[in-house]
Amino acid sequence: MSSQSSQTSISETSNISIESAKGENEIIIPYLVTKRLGENFKMMTNVPGALMAENYESQNMNQQIPSITKVDLNFQLNGFYHKSNMYEVMKRNKNPQLVIRRGQPFRVTVTLNRPIGLDERIKLLIYAKDLDSASVEDNTHFTITPKKTQTAHLDKGKWVAVWDFISQDEKTLYILVMSSHDSAIGKWNMEIWLDNGIQSSTPWKMEDPIFLIFNAWNKNDEAFVPDPKSRFEYIIKDVGVIFRGIHNSITKVFWKYSQYEEQVLEFAVDLVQNIGKLPLAECGSLALVMKKIAESIIHPPGIVEEMKAENYSTDMTIWTGTNTLLHRFSVLKTPIKYVHHHVISALIVSCLRTLGVGCRNVTCYNWAINPIEPIYTVDLLYTSNEMSDVFARKMNSIACYFVYTEVWARGICANKEVTGWYGLTPDQGPFPMRLIKKISMEKEIQNKSFYGNFNSDCIIWKFFRHNLPIKLVTVDVKSIGSLVATKAENSWRLSNITSYYKKQKVQTTEEKIKEVVLFTREEPLFQRFYVNNENYDLSFDLSVNQTFKINETIRVTFGVNNVSNIANYSVEIRVIVASVLCTGQFVDCVKDDRKFIYLEPKSSRHHTFMVPTTEYIPKLSNECIFKVMMQAYVKENTYDYYECVFIRAILPELMVSIEPFAKVNCKTIVELSFTNSTLETIEEAVLSLAELDSLNVKIFRKFKIMPQSSVQVQFAMVPRQIGTYHMAAKLLTDHWNVVNYVRIPVKPHNPGNALL
Template identity: 20%
Template sequence: MQSIHRGNELTGRRQTCQENPFNTDSETQLTGFKRDQKENHLKPINVDLCRSENREAHHTSEYEVPNLIVRRGQCFLINVEFSREFIADQDSISLKFVTGSRPAQSRGSVVPVSPVDHLVDGQWGFKMSGLKGSLMTLTVSTGSDAIIGRYEMFIDTAHSGQMGQERWRHKHMDDIFLLFNPWHKGDAVYLAQELERSEYVLNETGRLWLGALEKHFVRPWYFGQFDYISLIAAISILDQSEIADRARSNPVTVTRAVCRALNHTERDCGILYASWSGRYEDATAPYAWAGSPSILEEYVRTRKGVKYGQCWTLAAVATTILRTLGIPARCVTCYRAVHDSDYSGPINTHWSVDMRPKTDMDDAIWNYHVWAEAWFTRSDLPQGYDGWQATDPTPMECSEGVMTCGPAPVTAILRGDLHIGFETKYMFAELHGGRVHWQVDTEGNMEAFIGGRPVGGAISTKKVGAIAREDVTSAYRYPEGSSEQKEVVERASRLCGWKYPDLTVTAKEDIEFKLEGGPDKNGDIRITLRMRNTVGEGRIADVYMGALSVFYTGVTADELKRVTSNVLLDPKAENNCMLELKCADYIDKKDCDSHVTAYVMAKIRETGQRFATVQSYCLDRPQLEIKTEGRAVKGQSFNVVVKLTNTLSVPLTEGIISVDGPGMVRADGIKLRKASVSPGEEIRETVTLTARRPGVKELVAVFHCRQICNVGAAAEIDVVKD
């Protein structure tokens, strides 16, 4: 794989920008530097960037781009062989590092570096650390607040002799990449714990939590921040972002630019089309991707938005790009997240007078919503807001005319400091509020009659160093009902103008309601509404129970089944109403990425007491396993076996498997040899891969079919050198 030279494949600035003035034809114009042709010049004839040694010291050995990749604020070595021996009292050496499309020292994108006796940690400079004949070793230090990106390096030499000063400039052919440095205390992205750096910067695979609050599941994801395409895409995104060169030194502006770059809209040609339509025949479905590199590869190749992605895909790709650039990042899932576009506080659900859900009027509560977090200090804010910053690349609402959200300090979200950071108000609204049920009469008049469960629960991310879930809810919100939580919501309500409606209370509420049940492992669903009469008088309950196909965003599709009944409740007795749904009766009536949601309402005739609730259910996934066969050798093909067991009570049809992993030639879109996998059947598929890099790697396999999706598995493999 060849090193990268500066060229059009990575440029993305507008064509109206002037060309880079720091090139061969205009060096004299920019710097006043003139090349003299005399033979006694001190000319570099060979420059060794010590790539292997430097990359190892800078934790960049795994990057597949072969160029020198270093982290800012940290020293690196260069060996320079000159055309003759260095004469200390007659020769001088200086360096220049150049970045950006319009480099200038005034913009910070041309950095002149002079020799010093002692290097200062986190500041630009170099010293001669070795000299043997015509071979010189330079130790170069970069600024801990330097612009990150792709640099050109120039070595300037001067000789003072009888004929005056003679100067020479050498331009190194290969670009040098400078990244953020979580290992350096002077860098804004510094992360103190090595285990956390290993997880949030170096780990190439991870886990995404999906499903529903009551039954969530996990699927593996290949971030692939060291893949060749990931660094190319990350630098390309910065080039296209139109943020000033100096702003690339700031993780706040870089993170915001990455977030904006994820969304493909009519205005912004971003990386991913976001779609929840359930119709993906013209491209790749959101759930079919196994990792980020395949998405980035298609984007860089076509320069068009890739179809399709959803919130967790967008968050995962954002995490990849941030880790590629050296910013610690992770994916975070919030269950029962609110899409409350008017920040009104209550989440409204509406019912007709005949107790049918009016879902077209409802606020959306997402079964789950995934965003990314990035770690850095906030020098742009008052003290106390450093650490994890939430950034949500999913296009839900415009901010400043573009689809972007964050970075918002997680601490500000917790405290309800809605004026701090970017879109903190929106992130706060996703996590706070409660459902309010309204009954709507034929003339459109509404009556609020019952409150529901709070939103924003079980906020989850992958635990450091383990395949396990870590609950980070306490970092985002205080415990429900606590004095701190009430105080925060009251303050936010004043700032946002939130107002909760007064609920209509009936004279008597003597019936206790409880909804139980859910899906079995085979996909059959059984839901029971238990009603207990607590008084010595009989009651009659009018009950509606409906099962609807609902996207995980809370948008309803079709009604799958309904039950209406009049239930007699004897004095001091209990009675039930049940809704049963066989897997075969509904699985082909919904999209594979939608859930089943129960809408339940009951009204007591004698007292007018009403009960209403909305509950989403997530099916258990079929079992997927991946195992290696034999020995894996770098550069050679090897086989893995993917085993699928159908645990549902219906056949699985149109099944597709994809396998990916660090340094692998991926296998995408492999159709199962069997067109239909029967209930209880176990099948095996052999997939051939090739490894580009040695070491212990984690393979990721994903499966989807007509009936269900987001089925994943992972396994470690040790790739050895031949």
């Protein structure tokens, strides 16, 4: 068989169309042998389908059954047509492993020590994981004989094989093997032998298993993604952007998913089958696989531990990719402490992309934590007493932002017709996000809390003492879900997708208060409460510079306006500035000040609180986020007012400059420069430069940076491959960290003799 003929046939293999047959659970594989191959090849359609007729039975009875001398899994061809040749296990020189997508045929070439006889048949034993775990009942254990008909019916969950063609000397057999579009993903093993009905040859056993993954190119697969550009963005691409910060001051981090690395593929399968212990019979369900991956990452025994309030001092930028994190886990053999929720979401995306599933990271700003159903609210308590009382209570709250995962899938929920993005966290989902704005308050829908995360209202309560009823001050119907953002397709920019998830409010604040009053709460604290008085004369305003440079003073301005023609009012104003985590949890009080104002008829008053750098820099949280709260109490009518807003300090920028036109195998200089624009001396600064998800980190050790002074450090690197290098430059200090990400395009050393 010539290599040209082999190449021609496999190209036909790649164009196989998989269509529904007569039965709902059947598909047809078109037979590939055509007359164009010529009469020099033995047409398998001329071979009887069952045991041979009598005149053939004794043809080779006195001859020993042929033995298998070689089995070729055609890594290059199968990898090309299954779009899996990027996986590290496919490119290894020693003991490579085949990665294939389900519902698509792959070629197996079997070489014998003599020509195959008419009464001799090839048989294949295919089983998932290992023989002890696989079973025929679970559709994870099959013994199949290649079909000799022009079409082969493939039942749901089954495998099938058909003859492609046979070489001229009848010693080399080309077989196409195919799983169904719903076969269990994971590791599969194969054994091949010959049988003539009386004796069998010694079986060939696969040394290393095949990896079977989802197929986003197969329209019958639950993971099918119709758009080629979307498949590249959400499956093939191994670098992404995750957005953080606050909704009007956004920062971003780059993440390398490393889905083609050996340990990431092994890890993804291990999460499903070993750590998650998902039964093999259920490993074909995309919904169950994605849920098990999300749960197994943090739930015991787990891979990582999520940051809590007491350990948020951990550097949140320490991890830039999946491979290095898994390498650390493989060394320690214990869960990594502690990681941020954007790292957990990135790990989920890495595992799912490794398994051939389209997915992305999405950030929701002002995310409601644990909303109360069915009224979809979160509680915020404050008190006019000591600052600690405001945050001491473990109540439902609002996070500055939360990063979750969205997975593209078809028909994996109760409504089989729903195709699109499904929301997923370790504790929620999968939930069809296209239905998030269609949820009825009266109808019970599984995992509807995703609706509450985006569309809940915040109830503001004022707490006095344990023996007194609490006061329902107001309901904020706007803040939660203020922005939903993700990386734009085929771009590094932000894509605002808020309108798809944020429901237009039909209730007024007054109507929502009535709903809250009528709803029976189980917590004793809310059994006795009363509603805030009406206020018609006074209006309040809170103004703050929501983004400011770290060397600037925070200015908080409040205003009170009295529109009454006759009434005088005495107002107590309290302004609190506190450093908080991205979860909204209190870290430390920066400023707590009060002001008493007397308002005459038709008058207004404004006052500005100042928070200098010397007060807030020592109390910075790891993301430099502050919460500004304004409390007002009107003595004459006991009216209470509350408003809060998140603000963020902008850190000095770490500049990166690169020698123009970096070339492969040539020295390239990367210069990092930093100016300390603050008024304080940075005692111990550490500069580092590393490729995303790389264990090779270049570090410039500790040094001191005086106020208003600059430092420049040069790093040398030698790119070994043509392409784009994604680098992370960091400056670490005692109080805060500065990170800058840069993409370095690397060109060939001699453009005339190399292709870009």
